Amino acid sequence: GTPRNVERLNEYGGKVGGPIWKNKMFFWFDMDNYIFPQSLSSQPSLLTPAAEAGMFTYTPTSAGCGSSPYVTASGSNCTVNLYALAAANGQQSTADPVVKGYLDSVLSSVGKPGVTVLPTPPSLDTQQISFLNTGKNSRRFPDFRYDWDVTSKHHIELDEHYSHYYGTPDFLNNAQYTFPAAPFNQITGGQNGFRYLMVAAWRWTINNNMSNELRAGVEGGPTGFFIGQDLTKYPTIKTNLGNIAYGPTFFDGNTALGTEPFQGYGPQGRNYVTGQANDTFGWTKGTHNLNFGVSTTYIHANSYNDGALE
Numbered sequence: 001g002t003p004r005n006v007e008r009l010n011e012y013g014g015k016v017g018g019p020i021w022k023n024k025m026f027f028w029f030d031m032d033n034y035i036f037p038q039s040l041s042s043q044p045s046l047l048t049p050a051a052e053a054g055m056f057t058y059t060p061t062s063a064g065c066g067s068s069p070y071v072t073a074s075g076s077n078c079t080v081n082l083y084a085l086a087a088a089n090g091q092q093s094t095a096d097p098v099v100k101g102y103l104d105s106v107l108s109s110v111g112k113p114g115v116t117v118l119p120t121p122p123s124l125d126t127q128q129i130s131f132l133n134t135g136k137n138s139r140r141f142p143d144f145r146y147d148w149d150v151t152s153k154h155h156i157e158l159d160e161h162y163s164h165y166y167g168t169p170d171f172l173n174n175a176q177y178t179f180p181a182a183p184f185n186q187i188t189g190g191q192n193g194f195r196y197l198m199v200a201a202w203r204w205t206i207n208n209n210m211s212n213e214l215r216a217g218v219e220g221g222p223t224g225f226f227i228g229q230d231l232t233k234y235p236t237i238k239t240n241l242g243n244i245a246y247g248p249t250f251f252d253g254n255t256a257l258g259t260e261p262f263q264g265y266g267p268q269g270r271n272y273v274t275g276q277a278n279d280t281f282g283w284t285k286g287t288h289n290l291n292f293g294v295s296t297t298y299i300h301a302n303s304y305n306d307g308a309l310e
Contacts, residue, residue: 054083137167189229
């Protein structure tokens, strides 16, 4: 009953090149574009209405459900009223209002359009739904090259390569929203990545047996995650760092707790930059070829995580 995933690739681009200054300066440019309207099938687990109301069902290890007034038989299983049991023992017997609000929102996913309840539940107290996460991502790859014959002995070139990636939600890192109901479908955020590589070179023919090349380049890739995420939708907790947006955990059907419906704690990102410069001198002397050179490399790493509990 769940619609098929959509994987549609729209690809287009172009190339152009030619002289800027006759016999002196030339250029080359190309652009490739990839546009992905996407959807991804998700099957999260959530509590049953009875379990959310405190009625938990289990299979007893021995025959019968015992004589407790808070436990009743349900076929071959037993159901315990945890709220009534807690009240009888002087413990908190009502749901925390903040947690209940989010659990109610999760449970409302069952009635949303396009949501299918799977026929085989993960456990006696959970159910599993299936729906399509929809989104888009785009990738653009522009390239530039310039060549300049300054004189018959001097040549300069410049190469630039870029790669821009934007996806919302971030399907690449499984950061799509976890439930098709507010506020979980309002706080996904996206990934915005920009990679680049730039190289410049100067070649000098000193005379008929000596030449020199100076080449320098830099590459980097600033990438941001959870871009555009609305942190006001998060519950907050007080820490010694101030109020921090916090992502609670819910049942995921595989382990007791695990999936984070709030997907991260705030914008995160990284940028690693590498720069390198080389100079090479070549000298032909009779039957001998001599090469001399020097190289230097610079590496810089920077990352950030706004509002994370780490």
